Amino acid sequence: MKRALDHWFATEILPYEAGLMRYLRRVSPRPADVADLRQEAYMRVYEGAAKSLPQHPQRFLFATARNLLIDRLRRERVVSIDYTQDIESLHVNIDELSPERRLNARQELLRLSEAFDQLPETTRSAIWLRRVEGLSQREAAAVLGLNEGALESHMSRGLRAMTNATLGSNPNTDAACGTDKLAGGTEHGQRND
Amino acid sequence: MDSGTIEETATRWVLRQHEGSWTAADAERLEAWLEESLLHRVAFIRLDTVWKATPRLKVLGAGLPKGAVPAPGVFKASTSGPTMESGVRTGYTAFTGWRRWAAVAASVALALLGGSYLLLSKVSAANYYSTPIGGLATIPLADGSTLSLNTETRVRVSLGKHERRVDLESGEAYFVVANDSARPFVIYVGAKQVKALGTEFSVRRAAQDLQVYVAVGRVALTTSPQGASDGSVSLEAGMVAKTAKSAVLVSQATPTQLDDALSWRTGFVTFHDTELSDAVAEFNRYRARKIVIVDPTIASLRIAGKFRSSNAEAFLWLLQKGFPVTVEEQETRTILKRRS
Numbered sequence: 001m002k003r004a005l006d007h008w009f010a011t012e013i014l015p016y017e018a019g020l021m022r023y024l025r026r027v028s029p030r031p032a033d034v035a036d037l038r039q040e041a042y043m044r045v046y047e048g049a050a051k052s053l054p055q056h057p058q059r060f061l062f063a064t065a066r067n068l069l070i071d072r073l074r075r076e077r078v079v080s081i082d083y084t085q086d087i088e089s090l091h092v093n094i095d096e097l098s099p100e101r102r103l104n105a106r107q108e109l110l111r112l113s114e115a116f117d118q119l120p121e122t123t124r125s126a127i128w129l130r131r132v133e134g135l136s137q138r139e140a141a142a143v144l145g146l147n148e149g150a151l152e153s154h155m156s157r158g159l160r161a162m163t164n165a166t167l168g169s170n171p172n173t174d175a176a177c178g179t180d181k182l183a184g185g186t187e188h189g190q191r192n193d
Numbered sequence: 194m195d196s197g198t199i200e201e202t203a204t205r206w207v208l209r210q211h212e213g214s215w216t217a218a219d220a221e222r223l224e225a226w227l228e229e230s231l232l233h234r235v236a237f238i239r240l241d242t243v244w245k246a247t248p249r250l251k252v253l254g255a256g257l258p259k260g261a262v263p264a265p266g267v268f269k270a271s272t273s274g275p276t277m278e279s280g281v282r283t284g285y286t287a288f289t290g291w292r293r294w295a296a297v298a299a300s301v302a303l304a305l306l307g308g309s310y311l312l313l314s315k316v317s318a319a320n321y322y323s324t325p326i327g328g329l330a331t332i333p334l335a336d337g338s339t340l341s342l343n344t345e346t347r348v349r350v351s352l353g354k355h356e357r358r359v360d361l362e363s364g365e366a367y368f369v370v371a372n373d374s375a376r377p378f379v380i381y382v383g384a385k386q387v388k389a390l391g392t393e394f395s396v397r398r399a400a401q402d403l404q405v406y407v408a409v410g411r412v413a414l415t416t417s418p419q420g421a422s423d424g425s426v427s428l429e430a431g432m433v434a435k436t437a438k439s440a441v442l443v444s445q446a447t448p449t450q451l452d453d454a455l456s457w458r459t460g461f462v463t464f465h466d467t468e469l470s471d472a473v474a475e476f477n478r479y480r481a482r483k484i485v486i487v488d489p490t491i492a493s494l495r496i497a498g499k500f501r502s503s504n505a506e507a508f509l510w511l512l513q514k515g516f517p518v519t520v521e522e523q524e525t526r527t528i529l530k531r532r533s
Contacts, residue, residue: 003372009235010242039196042235112246113253117265128262131247132254134331136213136459156204163243 005050012057013045018168020065023092025171027069038169041065062092115165123158126151196236202226203236207244211339211369213459216452217430220393220409245371248333319351324364327479327503329460337371338378343397343457344479344502352376365397367408367458385436388413392430395455405434406446406454416441462502469494469512473529476505484509488531491518 020041024034044064054060116124122144129140141151164170206223209215227234253263324330324342332340336352346364351357357378359368370378370389378389380396382403387396392410396403405414407428414426416439426441428434433446433454446454453463462475470492473484479502486492494516500508509520509527521528 004374006234006238007372009238014239014242035200036196039199039232039236042239043231046231046235108246109249109252112243113250115243116247116250116253124265125262127247128250128254131244131333132251134333136331152208155208156201159204159207159240159244160200162247163240166243166246167239 005046008049008053009042009046013042013061014167016058016061020061021169021171023062023065031171035169037065037068041068044068066092111166111168112162115162118165119158119161122146123154123161126154127158127162130155196232199230199232199236200240203233203240206237207240211244213341216448217408218448220430245337248337248339249335251333319349321347321349323347326481329457329502334371336373336376339369341367341369341458343367361396361398361403363398365395365457367393367395367455369393370410384417386415388415394428402436402438404436405432406451407432408451408455414441456499457502460501460503461499463499465497466495467497468492469496469529472496472508476500476502476508479503480505482526484527484529486529488529491516491529491531494518 017038020038021034024037024041025031028034028037041061041064044067045061048054048060048064116127119127125144126140126146129135129143130137133140135143137148137151141148144151146154206226209219210223227237254261322330322332322340322342324344324346326345328342328344328346330342332342334340334350334352334357336357338357340348340350340359342348343365346366347362348364348366349360349362351359353376355376357373357376358381359366359379360381366380368378368380368389370392380387380389382396382398383401385401385403387394387403387405390411390413392412393408394410394412395406395408397405405412405428407430409430411430412428414428414434414436416426416436426434426443428443431446431448431451432443433450434441434443436442449465453465456463462472462479464472464475467475470486473486477483484505496512496516498508498511505527509529512518512529513520517532519530519532521530
């Protein structure tokens with residue numbers, strides 16, 4: 001039961017993370033809050049889906065995020081000077097919605113490999129040896145000349161960095177570079193379909 | 194609310210659940226942590242989803258020697274590779290090969306990558322994996338499941354559209370099965386079948402019989418040929434089942450027994466009040482040069498301890514120290530006698 005919902009969440013909600021992050025970054029006054037907001041939106045989506053599975057996951061996700069921000073605005077007694085937005089400005093832009101369609105296996109792999117390639121060399125090697133070559137922690141540490149604790153922290157940082165990059169959560173992968181790398185890849189893939 | 198701290202904890206759980214030392218008790222603790230808050234759960238799903246996908250990076254290493262990490266940018270450069278199948282790697286041997294930590298040969302990878310990518314879409318092709326005597330290998334499968342193979346083990350893996358099938362042709366394997374209700378995961382041991390119901394377990398084959406240890410979740414064991422309605426036994430975590438022809442003996446293992454039985458995954462054999470003859474038989478699984486007890490009066494000595502399965506010498510040395518046993522090395526075998 002739970003497991004089925006976990007799977008639904010991974011396949012129907014997570015693909016929209018890049019768009020969700022673009023939205024949250026635009027409407028949240030404090031950049032440091034964005035990851036927290038994302039996780040809280042996810043929590044509400046999961047909670048809602050447990051009661052009844054939404055017909056349109058993407059719309060449900062963005063509506064949830066927007067409601068979350070509205071709740072926040074209302075709760076803030078003293079609106080800080082830079083918190084100038086009103087509820088009207090919390091609408092979701094079309095560009096935040098459109099690019100993240102569900103990816104096919106090829107596109108998923110492309111994202112995964114790009115995320116993998118962005119890792120520092122040792123971290124990248126650690127992930128490869130453990131996950132692809134199937135080495136144990138001890139063996140991977142020996143190959144890389146690290147102690148097991150250091151290997152573990154490479155794995156831990158590597159996993160988090162890869163998760164953010166694969167799901168398109170990083171700020172440097174959008175907006176600033178015009179058509180960002182990930183969205184560019186997606187569009188390219190869609191043309192091929 | 195601090196998503197950073199939760200993410201750190203979730204990361205540790207995701208990484209730990211794939212360690213060899215992962216136990217049923219750990220799984221319970223993880224379950225409890227996930228139940229504590231939905232914030233925990235969504236953080237875990239997020240990281241776990243990407244983590245489970247990482248073995249797919251294997252296609253980047255097509256054509257590289259084992260242990261070599263592909264150079265960055267390999268995949269992007271190959272977006273329109275030729276559609277050939279000859280580049281698909283199917284062989285897999287124990288990871289004694291990791292020492293061959295070779296230089297990166299990106300150009301070879303480039304040439305073969307287009308072909309190996311096909312493997313992802315044509316997942317129904319069967320692959321054979323095997324380990325030699327004393328070998329131990331962990332193999333990530335394309336569906337996110339993981340196989341660990343113990344000494345002298347041979348399996349055939351075929352991930353089909355409607356069934357994920359593993360034929361255990363010989364030896365012993367531990368399975369961490371990725372959930373996919375549309376495609377049941379079934380282990381075949383001759384006519385007997387072990388069906389995973391979202392779970393972790395080991396299966397050991399001896400001729401036509403098998404032994405199953407369930408670490409997490411549930412499995413269904415069928416001893417009669419397909420189609421027969423009876424003969425299916427449901428096993429919960431912590432249970433052990435042994436078959437003798439079509440009969441099945443089910444017992445509840447203590448956590449210690451379960452840990453002992455699964456300690457081979459980390460390269461150990463563990464004994465608790467075990468008869469010497471059984472301990473020797475266990476070591477012999479991992480060595481070509483067999484140990485033979487020629488004096489039956491020492492066969493029932495009771496021993497305990499944890500040893501590297503590859504290091505029977507330490508075991509033999511301790512045996513001579515602590516018991517009335519002498520060890521005699523002969524040309525093709527090792528003899529155990531009572532010390533006179």
